[in-house]
Amino acid sequence: DQQVKQNSPSLSVQEGRISILNCDYTNSMFDYFLWYKKYPAEGPTFLISISSIKDKNEDGRFTVFLNKSAKHLSLHIVPSQPGDSAVYFCAASASGNTGKLIFGQGTTLQVKP
Amino acid sequence: SQTIHQWPATLVQPVGSPLSLECTVEGTSNPNLYWYRQAAGRGLQLLFYSVGIGQISSEVPQNLSASRPQDRQFILSSKKLLLSDSGFYLCAWSIGSARGQETQYFGPGTRLLVL
Numbered sequence: 001d002q003q004v005k006q007n008s009p010s011l012s013v014q015e016g017r018i019s020i021l022n023c024d025y026t027n028s029m030f031d032y033f034l035w036y037k038k039y040p041a042e043g044p045t046f047l048i049s050i051s052s053i054k055d056k057n058e059d060g061r062f063t064v065f066l067n068k069s070a071k072h073l074s075l076h077i078v079p080s081q082p083g084d085s086a087v088y089f090c091a092a093s094a095s096g097n098t099g100k101l102i103f104g105q106g107t108t109l110q111v112k113p
Numbered sequence: 114s115q116t117i118h119q120w121p122a123t124l125v126q127p128v129g130s131p132l133s134l135e136c137t138v139e140g141t142s143n144p145n146l147y148w149y150r151q152a153a154g155r156g157l158q159l160l161f162y163s164v165g166i167g168q169i170s171s172e173v174p175q176n177l178s179a180s181r182p183q184d185r186q187f188i189l190s191s192k193k194l195l196l197s198d199s200g201f202y203l204c205a206w207s208i209g210s211a212r213g214q215e216t217q218y219f220g221p222g223t224r225l226l227v228l
Contacts, residue, residue, distance in 0.1 A: 031214065032214035032215075034216060034217075036219075041201075041222070041224065042221060042222065043119075043203050043205075043219035043220050043221050043222045044157070044203070044219045045219070046216055046217070046218060046219075049214075049216060051214060089156065089157065091157075093214065093215070095214065099145055099207050099209060099210070099214075099215030099217070100147075100159060100162060100172075101157075101159070101217055102159075103156045103157040103158075104156055105155065105156040106156055
């Protein structure tokens with residue numbers, strides 16, 4: 001049972017435009033959500049997180065939106081840059097679960113110059 | 114600042130051989146530690162996690178094991194590797210919180226190829 005799903009395996013965006021990466025979850029106990037960026041043959045790098053008490057969190061070019069009723073979150077990157085090309089993973093955890101993260105399958109973002 | 118190390122970076126092993134991957138964290142005390150595996154084209158699968166020395170929880174039954182002999186050292190082992198053990202192994206750490214809303218930070222990973 002895939003509790004965290006990223007239904008788009010890939011996304012291509014022009015430099016300077018907005019990139020929107022989506023993530024859906026099924027477990028209503030999840031209350032903390034994170035986005036990671038991963039280059040090939042490297043470990044994931046933490047980008048941004050959001051607690052379930054919020055519906056938006058912003059850090060520079062990155063904004064995460066959380067829609068609890070729809071069990072959906074999205075990562076917006078504005079403006080997109082070629083260096084943003086990577087695989088993006090969303091992850092979720094539930095309080096009292098020792099911080100264990102459940103990851104989606106990842107979305108490969110390509111930003112074209 | 115905190116740093117996480119993994120070695121080796123790349124490993125090619127024959128089927129049936131043993132395995133030992135090491136992960137160490139610097140700059141923090143009593144971290145939660147995690148081992149993940151990423152198979153080709155897949156997401157990250159949690160294998161083991163540890164909240165303290167000698168405390169290991171397994172998420173997926175398999176021929177791998179983990180140990181935490183010291184506070185900031187986490188080891189992934191196998192007595193006999195299978196072809197299906199090939200993948201990218203990642204170690205991660207976090208600071209435990211009562212609320213459980215922890216951010217995990219990952220090491221550089223070890224690419225394992227079993228032939």
